[in-house]
Amino acid sequence: MSVQWMDTVPATAAAQSLSPDSDPCPTGRIAGLDVRAGRPLPFGATRVPGGINFSVYSTGATAVTLVLFRRGAEEPFAELVFPDCYRTGSVYAMTVFGLSADDFEYGYRIDGPWQPERGDRYDSSHILTDPYATALGGRETWGEPDDRKYRYRARVAPDDFDWAGDRPLNLPMQDLVIYEAHVRGFTRHPSSGVHWPGTFAGLAERIPYLVELGVNCVELMPVLEFDENENRPSGLHNYWGYSTVGFFAPKASYAAASRYGRQTDELKNLVKQLHAAGIEVILDVVFNHTAEGDERGPTLSFRGLDNRVYYMLTQDGHYYNFSGTGNTVNCNHPVVLRFVLDCLRYWVSEYHVDGFRFDLAAVLGRDSDGSPLANPPLLETLATDPILMHTKLIAEAWDAGGLYQVGSFPDYCRWSEWNGRYRDAIRRFLKGEPGTVSEMADRIVGSPDMYLRRGPVASVNFVTSHDGFTLHDLVAYNDKHNEANGEHGADGDNANHSWNCGHEGPSADPGVLALRRRQMRNALVLLLTSHGVPMLLAGDEVARTQHGNNNAYCHDSELSWFDWHGLAANADLLRFTRRAIAFRHAHPVLRRRWHASGHAHGALFPDVSWHGVRAWTPDWSAHGRLLAVMFHAESTGAAEGAPDTVYVAANAHWEGHDLELPGLPAHLAWHLFADTHSEPYAAEPGAEPRLGDQERVHIGPRTVLVLVAREPGGS
Numbered sequence: 001m002s003v004q005w006m007d008t009v010p011a012t013a014a015a016q017s018l019s020p021d022s023d024p025c026p027t028g029r030i031a032g033l034d035v036r037a038g039r040p041l042p043f044g045a046t047r048v049p050g051g052i053n054f055s056v057y058s059t060g061a062t063a064v065t066l067v068l069f070r071r072g073a074e075e076p077f078a079e080l081v082f083p084d085c086y087r088t089g090s091v092y093a094m095t096v097f098g099l100s101a102d103d104f105e106y107g108y109r110i111d112g113p114w115q116p117e118r119g120d121r122y123d124s125s126h127i128l129t130d131p132y133a134t135a136l137g138g139r140e141t142w143g144e145p146d147d148r149k150y151r152y153r154a155r156v157a158p159d160d161f162d163w164a165g166d167r168p169l170n171l172p173m174q175d176l177v178i179y180e181a182h183v184r185g186f187t188r189h190p191s192s193g194v195h196w197p198g199t200f201a202g203l204a205e206r207i208p209y210l211v212e213l214g215v216n217c218v219e220l221m222p223v224l225e226f227d228e229n230e231n232r233p234s235g236l237h238n239y240w241g242y243s244t245v246g247f248f249a250p251k252a253s254y255a256a257a258s259r260y261g262r263q264t265d266e267l268k269n270l271v272k273q274l275h276a277a278g279i280e281v282i283l284d285v286v287f288n289h290t291a292e293g294d295e296r297g298p299t300l301s302f303r304g305l306d307n308r309v310y311y312m313l314t315q316d317g318h319y320y321n322f323s324g325t326g327n328t329v330n331c332n333h334p335v336v337l338r339f340v341l342d343c344l345r346y347w348v349s350e351y352h353v354d355g356f357r358f359d360l361a362a363v364l365g366r367d368s369d370g371s372p373l374a375n376p377p378l379l380e381t382l383a384t385d386p387i388l389m390h391t392k393l394i395a396e397a398w399d400a401g402g403l404y405q406v407g408s409f410p411d412y413c414r415w416s417e418w419n420g421r422y423r424d425a426i427r428r429f430l431k432g433e434p435g436t437v438s439e440m441a442d443r444i445v446g447s448p449d450m451y452l453r454r455g456p457v458a459s460v461n462f463v464t465s466h467d468g469f470t471l472h473d474l475v476a477y478n479d480k481h482n483e484a485n486g487e488h489g490a491d492g493d494n495a496n497h498s499w500n501c502g503h504e505g506p507s508a509d510p511g512v513l514a515l516r517r518r519q520m521r522n523a524l525v526l527l528l529t530s531h532g533v534p535m536l537l538a539g540d541e542v543a544r545t546q547h548g549n550n551n552a553y554c555h556d557s558e559l560s561w562f563d564w565h566g567l568a569a570n571a572d573l574l575r576f577t578r579r580a581i582a583f584r585h586a587h588p589v590l591r592r593r594w595h596a597s598g599h600a601h602g603a604l605f606p607d608v609s610w611h612g613v614r615a616w617t618p619d620w621s622a623h624g625r626l627l628a629v630m631f632h633a634e635s636t637g638a639a640e641g642a643p644d645t646v647y648v649a650a651n652a653h654w655e656g657h658d659l660e661l662p663g664l665p666a667h668l669a670w671h672l673f674a675d676t677h678s679e680p681y682a683a684e685p686g687a688e689p690r691l692g693d694q695e696r697v698h699i700g701p702r703t704v705l706v707l708v709a710r711e712p713g714g715s
Helices: 011-016 183-187 200-205 207-213 256-260 263-276 302-310 334-351 361-365 377-384 420-431 437-444 510-529 571-586
Strands: 028-030 033-037 044-048 051-057 063-070 078-081 091-097 104-111 135-137 153-155 178-181 217-220 224-226 244-250 280-285 355-358 392-395 415-418 459-462 533-537 608-611 626-633 644-651 657-660 669-675 696-699 703-710
Touching: 033 078, 051 302, 063 091, 104 153, 104 302, 135 244, 178 183, 183 200, 200 207, 200 256, 200 263, 207 263, 207 571, 244 263, 244 334, 256 263, 263 280, 263 334, 280 334, 280 392, 302 334, 334 377, 361 377, 361 392, 420 437, 420 459, 420 510, 437 626, 510 533, 510 571, 510 644, 510 703, 571 669, 644 696, 696 703
Parallel strands: 178 217, 178 533, 217 280, 280 355, 355 392, 392 415, 415 459, 459 533
Antiparallel strands: 028 033, 033 091, 044 051, 051 091, 063 078, 063 104, 135 153, 224 244, 608 626, 626 644, 644 703, 657 696, 669 703
């Protein structure tokens, strides 16, 4: 057996080291540490009585070395080569006694063939991060320059957090109102007023705002460890974080407590507090690629452990790039599939998260050569796994290689999808484009043309997300303005379906500003009255702007931060959004689990019906720009036998119209919840004023009306 130790180790330690002439698989001491053969499962570093068990997988390694550091030390205090008898199959396992989990960091050196043309890139000069590391050290301060060769030192996370009975909330999917937020950006602005801006703790301080807004689910942009300094010109960052380094480790610099090594506890506390407020937590996870990039990128972990296993490679050893970032993870290889499954199980069991949104999820269905699989093993495994059985699974059902699977993602009746077709249809309709009424009708009833079998809950509806224009910029810019990204305007989507309402960028014209405000209200209220699962982009409710930048991935600045001054400056829009969310919560007819049929089935009205200027007579023609829908449920379950009827009219025409309303029985009357053209724009749900004329109503130009049928004076 080969044993290595550092020059700083006393000579007595060498005398105590293991001898190759002793027991064929000995237990003994190395550099003052007691060791023995370890357990191959679970992978990673885990506590065992008296020490730590280390287990790492590598198929082509000729030697594996465990490298141990004291926390904060530049040089290791010991390097321990795994004897061959400590290997089971391709798994190397060693138990080291006397280590305190709070006092050491570790990595691995892997010896093996260097044959890039065959896909092998073993290089023992690199100290590799354990892909199963539950915490990482070395990058505790956001944006701090760090030129050290070994930055991401693996740690064993604390395991003493008191959950006090907390569990995932398991809210019905159809009841969610999702709020997509960036942990750092949400409270980094000085106006946030929190004690620890830009951190998990800072976000926790702002939970009362989320409760008041009415959202019941936050989707956090990547919080798994990533390098914000990677490959960026001076002054710019990888702000979004879609380039994972540690899949089991929370982003250390997102925690005020990272200086004490307690970033894991801070994230758990955030989840616990959100759950106590009735808010679920969905993590945005990135399994389609890693931070190692292509052959020009750094060797951090997977490349040095088992390049051919973890990545999709061409015949000559280069990297397939279906992610658009240099490499593509070989997700359907059995070992990689197990890694992804272990990771998700860990976040559900140890962090109590309620769901995951999978970035560029079409990659997860590709074979090792990049071809789409009919029955992707990973997607099927995640859909049927018993631990993940009640976990929300949301796919971004496309990738950078041109595979677009919105509506056709292999779902196994478990997956929901970011519905990009909803986004585009609503944007085009609100612009007033001809020929959009028919598709808009499909989108606002949960896209049955795409999700008939799965129901509306398969459709996560959104008008904006982190990727693209904010809602304010969607109505203020015709073109992207990404010059500050340093890519000469070549980045960012060109197909934005945006409209500047008559002037590009900031305007002092009262007419332009009024129209923009109305268009924002139109988008919000249509989103929140559509069947499916609505998702709001953080800041849209207060008209946050990125000044026309539709790809602000590299800006850690006020361009991307939530400006809390907007709560006062845009109080009317915030109030409108709160009321629209509350209205959705108040009306189960808007939150159907299954698609409406269009039939009455003996009820007063069909469960969904279409209308135009005349009741029961929609205009499906190419030149039509107005559509009204009436949702009806004879009994909603909220109150046995109580009907729920909501009428939504959307006019994208530049002229107003008089609408004939569907007639109601004598004991009911139409009440006005929202008129995006006229103040106060939306009423408090349950306190909507009765319409004076029960037969007709006027809808203004580029306006959305929402009516509710109830007994006069009732709630």
